[in-house]
Amino acid sequence: MITNEQHIEKVALVIEDDKSVSQLIRLYLAEDGYRVLNAEDGLSGLKMATEESPDIVLLDLNLPGMDGIDVCRNIREKSDLPIIMVTARVEEDDRLDGLDMGADDYVSKPFSPRELVARVNAVMRRTSKANKKRKEIGEQFKLGDLVIDLSRRSASVRGAEMELTPTEFRLLAFFIESPNRTISRQQIIDNVFGYDFSGYDRTVDTHVSNLRKKLDAASPDRQHLKTMYGFGYRLDA
Numbered sequence: 001m002i003t004n005e006q007h008i009e010k011v012a013l014v015i016e017d018d019k020s021v022s023q024l025i026r027l028y029l030a031e032d033g034y035r036v037l038n039a040e041d042g043l044s045g046l047k048m049a050t051e052e053s054p055d056i057v058l059l060d061l062n063l064p065g066m067d068g069i070d071v072c073r074n075i076r077e078k079s080d081l082p083i084i085m086v087t088a089r090v091e092e093d094d095r096l097d098g099l100d101m102g103a104d105d106y107v108s109k110p111f112s113p114r115e116l117v118a119r120v121n122a123v124m125r126r127t128s129k130a131n132k133k134r135k136e137i138g139e140q141f142k143l144g145d146l147v148i149d150l151s152r153r154s155a156s157v158r159g160a161e162m163e164l165t166p167t168e169f170r171l172l173a174f175f176i177e178s179p180n181r182t183i184s185r186q187q188i189i190d191n192v193f194g195y196d197f198s199g200y201d202r203t204v205d206t207h208v209s210n211l212r213k214k215l216d217a218a219s220p221d222r223q224h225l226k227t228m229y230g231f232g233y234r235l236d237a
Contacts, residue, residue, distance in 0.1 A: 007159065012120065013037045013054035015071065016086070017046030017063055021109070023085070028113040029120065030080055042066025051073050056124060058116075059103075061087040069101055074103030076166050080153075082127045084119060085184065086111065099193065113183060121144030126191065141176055142236050145219060148176055157218035167192070168211045175225070175235035184232040 012034045016022040019040075026036040037052055039045035042063040049057055049071075057075065061068035072083055074167045088109040098106050104123045107116055139151040148155045153169055155162045164172065170192050175183060185204045193203070212225040226234050 010056075010124070011037065011052070011054040011058060013039065013045065013048055013052065013057045015039045015042065015049075015057065015063065016060045018060070021060075021086075024113055025116065028117050032117050032121070034120075040064075042068065042071045046071050046074055049081065050078070054081070054107045056082040056084065056120060056127075058084050058120070060085050061085060061089050061098070069097055072098065072101040072103055080127070082123045084123055086116070096206075099203075099207075100165045125225070143176055143179055143235070144224075146176070146215075146224060148173060157215065160218055162214050162218055164211070164214065168206055168214070171207055171211055172235075174236040175233070179235050182228045182231050182234045187232070196198045 003023060010033060012029050014022050014025050014029075014036060016025070016038070017040045020039050022040075026038065029036050032208060037048055039048050043065040045057075045063070046066065048054070059068050059071060059171070063071065068085060068087065072085070073085060075081055082103040083103045084107060085103045086107045086109065087094070105119055105128070107119055118176065141151045145158045146155065147157075150173065153166075155164060155169065155172055171188070174188065174192050188204050188208075208225065208227075215224045226236060228234055
C-alpha cells in the first residue's frame with residue numbers, strides 16, 4: 001500500500017565542488033527517494049538554497065567563491081533549513097564553528113554513503129519533530145521572565161533581547177520544552193547536536209556554560225539553568 005507520505009518529494013541540495021563526491025552523494029540519496037540539486041561553489045549554493053526551497057542542505061566547508069561557514073551563516077540568518085556539513089576538515093574547532101553557525105550535523109570525509117543517508121534522514125526526522133513541537137507550543141513561549149520566540153529565533157529576559165548563537169538558541173529551545181525536568185547530556189546530544197565525534201561532554205558543557213552565563217547576566221538575581229551533578233541540567237520555571 002502506498003501512503004501519502006511516500007508521494008511527498010524530498011529535495012536535497014548538495015553544495016560540493018568535488019564532482020566525484022557530489023555524484024556519489026546524489027546516487028545514494030536518489031536511491032532513498034530524494035531529488036538532488038547540485039551547486040559547485042558557495043555563492044551559487046546560497047542562491048539555490050534561497051530560490052529552490054530544498055528540504056535539507058549538504059554543505060562542504062572548502063568551497064570556491066564563499067566558504068561553507070559563511071554559506072551556513074547566511075542560510076541560518078534567514079531560515080531553519082536543516083544543514084549537514086560534509087567536509088574533510090575534521091578538527092574539533094571546525095566542528096564547533098559549524099555548530100555555532102547553526103549546522104544540524106557534521107559528517108567527516110571519507111564517509112560511508114549509507115551512513116550519510118542515515119544521518120540525512122535522522123536530521124530530517126529531528127527537524128520534523130522540532131517543527132511539530134513548535135506548532136504545539138506556539139510561536140512564542142514564556143517561562144517566568146524568560147520569553148523565547150521560535151519564529152524570530154530570539155530570546156529575551158525582562159524585555160531585553162539576548163545575543164545567542166544558533167546552537168545556544170536550539171539548546172534553550174530544547175530546555176524550554178521541558179521546564180523543571182533534568183535533561184541528560186545524551187538527550188542534549190541526540191536532540192540538539194546529533195553528530196558523532198569524541199569530546200561530547202566537553203562540547204555540551206561548554207555550550208551549556210555559555211548559555212548559563214548569558215542567562216545569569218540578563219537576570220542576575222536568579223539562576224535559570226542549574227547543573228544536576230551526575231545527571232545533567234535543569235531549566236527552572
